[in-house]
Amino acid sequence: xxxxxxxxxxxxxxxxxxxxxxxxxxxxxxxxxxxxxxxxxxxxxxxxxxxxxxxxxxxxxxxxxxxxxxxxxxxxxxxxxxxxxxxxxxxxxxxxxxxxxxxxxxxxxxxxxxxxxxxxxxxxxxxxxxxxxxxxxxxxxxxxxxxxxxxxxxxxxxxxxxxxxxxxxxxxxxxxxxxxxxxxxxxxxxxxxxxxxxxxxxxxxxxxxxxxxxxxxxxxxxxxxxxxxxxxxxxxxxxxxxxxxxxxxxxxxxxxxxxxxxxxxxxxxxxxxxxxxxxxxxxxxxxxxxxxxxxxxxxxxxxxxxxxxxxxxxxxxxxxxxxxxxxxxxxxxxxxxxxxxxxxxxxxxxxxxxxxxxxxxxxxxxxxxxxxxxxxxxxxxxxxxxxxxxxxxxxxxxxxxxxxxxxxxxxxxxxxxxxxxxx
Amino acid sequence: xxxxxxxxxxxxxxxxxxxxxxxxxxxxxxxxxxxxxxxxxxxxxxxxxxxxxxxxxxxxxxxxxxxxxxxxxxxxxxxxxxxxxxxxxxxxxxxxxxxxxxxxxxxxxxxxxxxxxxxxxxxxxxxxxxxxxxxxxxxxxxxxxxxxxxxxxxxxxxxxxxxxxxxxxxxxxxxxxxxxxxxxxxxxxxxxxxxxxxxxxxxxxxxxxxxxxxxxxxxxxxxxxxxxxxxxxxxxxxxxxxxxxxxxxxxxxxxxxxxxxxxxxxxxxxxxxxxxxxxxxxxxxxxxxxxxxxxxxxxxxxxxxxxxxxxxxxxxxxxxxxxx
Numbered sequence: 001x002x003x004x005x006x007x008x009x010x011x012x013x014x015x016x017x018x019x020x021x022x023x024x025x026x027x028x029x030x031x032x033x034x035x036x037x038x039x040x041x042x043x044x045x046x047x048x049x050x051x052x053x054x055x056x057x058x059x060x061x062x063x064x065x066x067x068x069x070x071x072x073x074x075x076x077x078x079x080x081x082x083x084x085x086x087x088x089x090x091x092x093x094x095x096x097x098x099x100x101x102x103x104x105x106x107x108x109x110x111x112x113x114x115x116x117x118x119x120x121x122x123x124x125x126x127x128x129x130x131x132x133x134x135x136x137x138x139x140x141x142x143x144x145x146x147x148x149x150x151x152x153x154x155x156x157x158x159x160x161x162x163x164x165x166x167x168x169x170x171x172x173x174x175x176x177x178x179x180x181x182x183x184x185x186x187x188x189x190x191x192x193x194x195x196x197x198x199x200x201x202x203x204x205x206x207x208x209x210x211x212x213x214x215x216x217x218x219x220x221x222x223x224x225x226x227x228x229x230x231x232x233x234x235x236x237x238x239x240x241x242x243x244x245x246x247x248x249x250x251x252x253x254x255x256x257x258x259x260x261x262x263x264x265x266x267x268x269x270x271x272x273x274x275x276x277x278x279x280x281x282x283x284x285x286x287x288x289x290x291x292x293x294x295x296x297x298x299x300x301x302x303x304x305x306x307x308x309x310x311x312x313x314x315x316x317x318x319x320x321x322x323x324x325x326x327x328x329x330x331x332x333x334x335x336x337x338x339x340x341x342x343x344x345x346x347x348x349x350x351x352x353x354x355x356x357x358x359x360x361x362x363x364x365x366x367x368x369x370x371x372x373x374x375x376x377x378x379x380x381x382x383x384x385x386x387x388x389x390x391x392x393x394x395x396x397x398x399x400x401x402x403x404x405x406x407x408x409x410x411x412x413x414x415x416x417x418x419x420x421x422x423x
Numbered sequence: 424x425x426x427x428x429x430x431x432x433x434x435x436x437x438x439x440x441x442x443x444x445x446x447x448x449x450x451x452x453x454x455x456x457x458x459x460x461x462x463x464x465x466x467x468x469x470x471x472x473x474x475x476x477x478x479x480x481x482x483x484x485x486x487x488x489x490x491x492x493x494x495x496x497x498x499x500x501x502x503x504x505x506x507x508x509x510x511x512x513x514x515x516x517x518x519x520x521x522x523x524x525x526x527x528x529x530x531x532x533x534x535x536x537x538x539x540x541x542x543x544x545x546x547x548x549x550x551x552x553x554x555x556x557x558x559x560x561x562x563x564x565x566x567x568x569x570x571x572x573x574x575x576x577x578x579x580x581x582x583x584x585x586x587x588x589x590x591x592x593x594x595x596x597x598x599x600x601x602x603x604x605x606x607x608x609x610x611x612x613x614x615x616x617x618x619x620x621x622x623x624x625x626x627x628x629x630x631x632x633x634x635x636x637x638x639x640x641x642x643x644x645x646x647x648x649x650x651x652x653x654x655x656x657x658x659x660x661x662x663x664x665x666x667x668x669x670x671x672x673x674x675x676x677x678x679x680x681x682x683x684x685x686x687x688x689x690x691x692x693x694x695x696x697x698x699x700x701x702x703x704x705x706x707x708x709x710x711x712x713x714x715x716x717x718x719x720x721x722x723x724x725x726x727x728x729x730x731x732x733x734x735x736x737x738x739x740x741x742x743x744x745x746x747x
Contacts, residue, residue: 148707148708148709148710149704149705149706149707149708150676150705150706150707150708151708152705153705153706175708176676176708
């Protein structure tokens with residue numbers, strides 16, 4: 001019996017995968033565990049392994065096809081094995097869904113016809129084809145566009161969607177005059193129209209758009225902000241880096257921020273959790289934080305796992321690795337899932353405050369602004385300090401305003417007095 | 424230019440070709456002394472003698488068989504079926520023998536004969552009025568010529584006689600009386616060249632044989648209704664000038680095919696299919712329409728017969744439906 005090859009569900013949120021490319025052809029021998037195709041989902045590429053040894057008997061989808069998870073995408077079996085039945089079953093399955101409604105209609109129609117036929121006297125039943133032609137015409141019920149070849153040619157040549165052309169012909173046929181009128185109208189409108197062109201989103205950008213929309217519509221966001229004096233943390237960074245001979249271990253503000261936010265989350269455990277279906281709070285065991293990384297115009301969020309057990313050196317190394325993978329589109333599924341909170345830094349663009357959108361399913365997202373020298377009052381005196389805004393958006397179903405603000409204050413305190421990390 | 428009838432045009436072609444080539448001879452029922460059932464051969468027997476204008480017994484199978492045989496031995500017979508309907512009796516000789524010679528001998532042997540056949544409804548009853556061109560059109564190896572005007576009858580018959588393979592030459596009985604300009608000088612018309620009998624831009628009417636005259640009259644009436652019809656006469660059905668048809672249909676986007684033979688299995692169906700299968704498809708603005716005889720025998724009653732034959736009114740009606 002041939003083994004099914006299915007579109008794997010590689011993460012909790014994965015609903016469909018796009019086939020990037022097949023590494024074997026139909027008829028090729030495959031070993032169990034051998035990588036046979038690459039799939040794109042949740043913004044990253046996965047390698048899919050053969051579930052059994054044998055021959056790839058059938059591929060149902062090609063590169064660029066988008067397939068729902070658990071859908072059969074191929075069969076592996078013995079050479080020459082007859083899988084016609086399996087293929088037919090799959091085709092039937094696919095059809096069954098779309099045909100269900102039609103079937104009901106069909107049955108009703110047949111019932112009507114039988115009745116009519118019974119009423120017709122035998123002598124009238126036999127009619128020349130010419131006369132029945134009209135009846136056939138009435139029976140063709142379809143939502144397809146009715147038109148003539150010339151109109152289809154003109155539409156194709158001019159890139160016109162025939163659904164937009166109003167038919168004036170008998171029986172709703174789009175005539176040549178209709179498409180000519182439509183084109184004339186379009187030409188008239190062109191003068192006043194704003195020029196634009198359309199671009200279909202694909203792969204990562206499509207998945208990203210869907211996800212960000214779901215996050216925004218499903219989660220009631222509240223954003224709280226706080227301005228932080230970064231003097232101490234900059235001192236800490238500079239002194240550490242001066243002392244550190246190994247260039248690869250020099251830290252950035254972001255590295256320190258990750259560590260500090262992780263400590264704050266250990267102390268405010270509600271932020272290390274997320275809401276599921278409005279009814280359940282899932283508390284994460286380890287402290288996992290995502291870092292938004294922008295690659296070209298795409299956003300990806302690698303996740304730092306079990307930060308409670310990691311020191312700053314671990315974070316520096318891990319960040320280098322994850323960012324490198326993100327740039328090369330090599331992040332694996334488990335490297336972009338499981339975070340409880342995301343840090344998103346727009347400081348390099350001079351942004352100070354913003355309202356970030358939570359990367360579901362998470363508790364919140366911390367927007368980091370630019371560090372800017374400002375006059376501030378310290379001990380009743382105006383002095384100049386390097387200041388930075390933090391914008392924390394949180395899931396208001398999960399966290400009330402006060403505990404969220406307390407969490408933000410914890411981060412602020414830790415940044416302003418890093419020694420507190422120890423206490 | 425001088426004007427002669429279709430009958431005279433055919434006779435002129437026969438005479439000129441017999442004068443040009445002594446291998447050309449005529450045979451058929453009553454083609455000699457009687458001058459032909461429709462007066463086509465006239466006094467040719469006096470001019471060329473009984474050896475070259477041969478009266479035959481009433482056996483179409485024998486006429487066709489003799490034509491095939493004589494052609495195999497180097498003669499160029501022009502045989503005649505008194506009525507096209509009788510081609511059914513000659514069908515074995517034509518379809519199974521004559522049509523296959525060139526092919527089965529790998530091109531080493533030809534059968535250069537012409538079978539002339541008066542066709543069409545002309546008050547002669549169901550067995551003497553058929554247009555059976557579709558039967559012949561279907562058989563590979565037979566050329567099928569179906570002219571309308573005196574000019575085309577003469578030019579195409581001369582080409583048919585000079586052709587090295589079997590040519591089925593379908594004349595319309597009503598075409599014998601039609602008059603038209605025919606030059607005194609020698610000319611021939613090549614096979615596979617349609618003739619645009621009337622230029623127009625709104626609709627293409629493809630008409631064969633005597634239907635060409637009906638289509639031309641219809642086109643004049645249509646012009647009064649501001650519809651500019653093009654009338655295309657294929658002249659030869661095998662070979663068929665698809666190039667001209669595609670060009671015309673692509674220009675007008677609408678086409679009506681007219682033939683007298685019944686619709687079912689008619690040549691019009693094949694022409695329609697070949698249009699659908701061509702570049703012209705993408706220019707079609709309306710379904711391809713046919714105006715043909717109905718799927719019945721030709722009635723004997725003159726009233727019913729005139730209903731059978733595609734009329735100018737029916738052509739006009741079909742065109743108006745496409746152009747409204």
